[in-house]
Amino acid sequence: MFLQSLAMPIIQSPMLGAAGEALTLAVSKVGGMGSLAAASMTPAALRAAVVKLRSETDKPFAINLFVLPPVKADAAEVRDAMARLAPWRERYGLPAQIIPNQWAEPFELQFAALLEAAPPAASFTFGILTHEQVSALKSRGTFVVGTATTVAEAKAWEAVGADAVCAQGFEAGGHRGTFLKHVGESQIGTLALLSTIREAIAAPVIAAGGITDGRAIAAALAMGAAAVQIGTAYLLAEEAATSAPWRRAIAEVADDATHLTRVFSGRYARGIENDFMREMQEFSDEIPAYPIQNALTQEMRAAAAKAGDAQALSLWAGQSVKLARPGAAAEITRQLWADAQAALRETTRHYAGEGSA
Amino acid sequence: MFLQSLAMPIIQSPMLGAAGEALTLAVSKVGGMGSLAAASMTPAALRAAVVKLRSETDKPFAINLFVLPPVKADAAEVRDAMARLAPWRERYGLPAQIIPNQWAEPFELQFAALLEAAPPAASFTFGILTHEQVSALKSRGTFVVGTATTVAEAKAWEAVGADAVCAQGFEAGGHRGTFLKHVGESQIGTLALLSTIREAIAAPVIAAGGITDGRAIAAALAMGAAAVQIGTAYLLAEEAATSAPWRRAIAEVADDATHLTRVFSGRYARGIENDFMREMQEFSDEIPAYPIQNALTQEMRAAAAKAGDAQALSLWAGQSVKLARPGAAAEITRQLWADAQAALRETTRHYAGEGSA
Numbered sequence: 268m269f270l271q272s273l274a275m276p277i278i279q280s281p282m283l284g285a286a287g288e289a290l291t292l293a294v295s296k297v298g299g300m301g302s303l304a305a306a307s308m309t310p311a312a313l314r315a316a317v318v319k320l321r322s323e324t325d326k327p328f329a330i331n332l333f334v335l336p337p338v339k340a341d342a343a344e345v346r347d348a349m350a351r352l353a354p355w356r357e358r359y360g361l362p363a364q365i366i367p368n369q370w371a372e373p374f375e376l377q378f379a380a381l382l383e384a385a386p387p388a389a390s391f392t393f394g395i396l397t398h399e400q401v402s403a404l405k406s407r408g409t410f411v412v413g414t415a416t417t418v419a420e421a422k423a424w425e426a427v428g429a430d431a432v433c434a435q436g437f438e439a440g441g442h443r444g445t446f447l448k449h450v451g452e453s454q455i456g457t458l459a460l461l462s463t464i465r466e467a468i469a470a471p472v473i474a475a476g477g478i479t480d481g482r483a484i485a486a487a488l489a490m491g492a493a494a495v496q497i498g499t500a501y502l503l504a505e506e507a508a509t510s511a512p513w514r515r516a517i518a519e520v521a522d523d524a525t526h527l528t529r530v531f532s533g534r535y536a537r538g539i540e541n542d543f544m545r546e547m548q549e550f551s552d553e554i555p556a557y558p559i560q561n562a563l564t565q566e567m568r569a570a571a572a573k574a575g576d577a578q579a580l581s582l583w584a585g586q587s588v589k590l591a592r593p594g595a596a597a598e599i600t601r602q603l604w605a606d607a608q609a610a611l612r613e614t615t616r617h618y619a620g621e622g623s624a
Numbered sequence: 625m626f627l628q629s630l631a632m633p634i635i636q637s638p639m640l641g642a643a644g645e646a647l648t649l650a651v652s653k654v655g656g657m658g659s660l661a662a663a664s665m666t667p668a669a670l671r672a673a674v675v676k677l678r679s680e681t682d683k684p685f686a687i688n689l690f691v692l693p694p695v696k697a698d699a700a701e702v703r704d705a706m707a708r709l710a711p712w713r714e715r716y717g718l719p720a721q722i723i724p725n726q727w728a729e730p731f732e733l734q735f736a737a738l739l740e741a742a743p744p745a746a747s748f749t750f751g752i753l754t755h756e757q758v759s760a761l762k763s764r765g766t767f768v769v770g771t772a773t774t775v776a777e778a779k780a781w782e783a784v785g786a787d788a789v790c791a792q793g794f795e796a797g798g799h800r801g802t803f804l805k806h807v808g809e810s811q812i813g814t815l816a817l818l819s820t821i822r823e824a825i826a827a828p829v830i831a832a833g834g835i836t837d838g839r840a841i842a843a844a845l846a847m848g849a850a851a852v853q854i855g856t857a858y859l860l861a862e863e864a865a866t867s868a869p870w871r872r873a874i875a876e877v878a879d880d881a882t883h884l885t886r887v888f889s890g891r892y893a894r895g896i897e898n899d900f901m902r903e904m905q906e907f908s909d910e911i912p913a914y915p916i917q918n919a920l921t922q923e924m925r926a927a928a929a930k931a932g933d934a935q936a937l938s939l940w941a942g943q944s945v946k947l948a949r950p951g952a953a954a955e956i957t958r959q960l961w962a963d964a965q966a967a968l969r970e971t972t973r974h975y976a977g978e979g980s981a
Binding site for chain 2 (some may be wrong): 452460483587
């Protein structure tokens with residue numbers, strides 16, 4: 268089975284803005300599986316990335332896309348959103364008027380490119396594929412992973428034929444993959460989500476959310492996960508594209524510091540609280556949906572990163588962010604796996620060793 | 625150390641309305657630790673309960689109390705709350721007017737009785753004790769456990785000298801123990817809460833929330849928990865006081881069916897959604913705080929239970945409630961522990977056995 272062919276059952280989470288080709292390659296080469304966050308790529312760039320990754324490693328890697336319907340923007344809503352962003356843009360010397368080229372890369376074109384490129388694995392979030400789309404990928408030899416934040420979503424992915432389901436617990440950093448009910452009704456802790464999805468479906472389950480050290484990997488495997496998907500633990504990796512102020516915010520993070528917000532992108536995501544999150548919170552319900560708000564805040568976020576200012580950046584991170592450590596991605600992966608194995612051996616020896624009741 | 629003296633590192637959660645003396649005794653006798661939910665007891669009843677439990681077992685048990693300040697009720701707020709409950713009370717043949725004897729047993733008197741009774745262990749939630757109170761209990765030989773839903777709360781309990789901290793993850797059923805920030809800012813999944821509290825304090829950590837089968841126990845122990853605290857898995861136990869309609873709601877529960885609500889008690893708690901939760905939701909912010917709303921809904925909840933109607937009952941349950949199974953509490957406990965040990969052995973053999981990398 269595909270996941271069992273990995274030397275270590277560790278998948279690096281696709282993290283748009285932090286996980287590029289260098290990180291993907293480093294994790295795949297050391298024996299885990301890297302995931303390239305390709306949601307913002309043009310079809311041509313996506314094809315080229317798969318060719319490049321294949322030329323650099325014969326190990327499995329995954330390409331991650333956001334399943335999005337065509338965008339319909341409401342002119343008045345966009346105007347109001349721009350007005351709310353104007354003072355923030357001014358702070359970084361940007362004009363009030365924003366003219367994005369497009370709201371997002373069209374998913375249908377990205378999907379066609381993905382199918383053609385046929386990477387070893389592909390994972391999806393924000394929505395669900397059709398049975399036909401999943402079958403087409405599988406027939407090209409691509410292992411298909413769907414993201415679920417509830418049992419109902421896991422069942423939906425199994426129904427369209429996904430090879431595995433990634434159970435994204437409430438602890439997870441970055442965007443919620445929720446696509447059936449409202450996010451507020453789709454907040455299930457990793458432990459409970461893993462337990463209940465595992466009971467509900469036959470497909471292998473990948474555990475995500477709050478898994479930032481070896482002990483948590485051991486825990487997820489003891490829960491019956493076929494693999495873990497880890498993001499936050501790679502945010503400080505040398506190969507990650509995490510910006511300097513984002514790295515600083517992680518290194519200095521306070522206790523209990525992450526929250527869900529939709530003010531950056533129009534879709535709920537978990538990150539470290541900062542001024543933009545706090546001050547825009549009152550408009551949370553009026554902000555345009557993803558990808559519109561995401562496109563509108565893009566230039567501001569880039570300018571803030573360039574200015575070294577963490578206060579207008581999306582500081583995506585999971586609830587265990589205090590445990591993130593710097594280092595080379597290969598070393599981080601090896602250490603996580605060694606710690607996971609040690610935790611399993613130690614816990615078994617202590618509680619279920621020879622002669623224990 | 626106290627927790628290590630247990631034959632199985634399994635603590636039965638105190639669950640007011642479901643966990644009486646019979647359940648406490650059954651779990652303690654089989655080698656776990658039962659917890660008596662004593663928050664609604666008079667000081668005399670509390671003393672008598674400890675005497676009775678001591679006479680029936682020489683094994684450790686815990687007494688659980690809610691740390692509450694003296695109640696100040698606002699007459700207009702209470703009148704409005706009663707008006708909102710009137711149609712629900714009518715449904716069960718109860719008069720519109722409610723005259724509670726008192727809002728809650730005074731905590732200071734309960735604490736004095738607890739100190740005198742000196743049970744083997746005492747656990748606290750909803751608030752925090754003073755250093756003097758913790759010291760007094762410890763000097764009487766009582767093991768003191770404080771409930772924390774954030775790292776900051778865990779640090780606060782360690783600072784007043786608690787022997788152990790119960791990390792109550794977001795998955796947990798029943799009332800949130802939150803006492804520092806707002807509940808909305810204190811929602812941390814069990815996996816992340818355990819990871820981050822374990823890094824932040826030296827005291828042993830008890831894992832609670834979403835632990836409803838043996839695999840989850842194995843996971844929590846691999847995470848470094850000194851013990852697990854389990855509620856939902858005991859709700860269908862023969863010795864539990866869970867009412868018939870509550871049991872039925874658990875047996876027939878849909879996927880992803882629990883939510884946090886404050887409409888029953890004035891304090892956020894997790895339960896299976898029903899009509900009362902749905903229909904009262906719009907008044908959520910206006911409902912009087914615990915224990916006032918709790919006292920005002922008490923008669924209605926009792927009448928609903930008697931009528932076999934689950935729609936006006938608090939159906940407290942954790943996010944893994946689908947995994948709850950009926951049986952004798954001793955058998956449930958033994959099975960959970962056997963499954964936990966098997967999961968540890970199997971996972972270690974598979975991922976960290978002889979010859980694994």
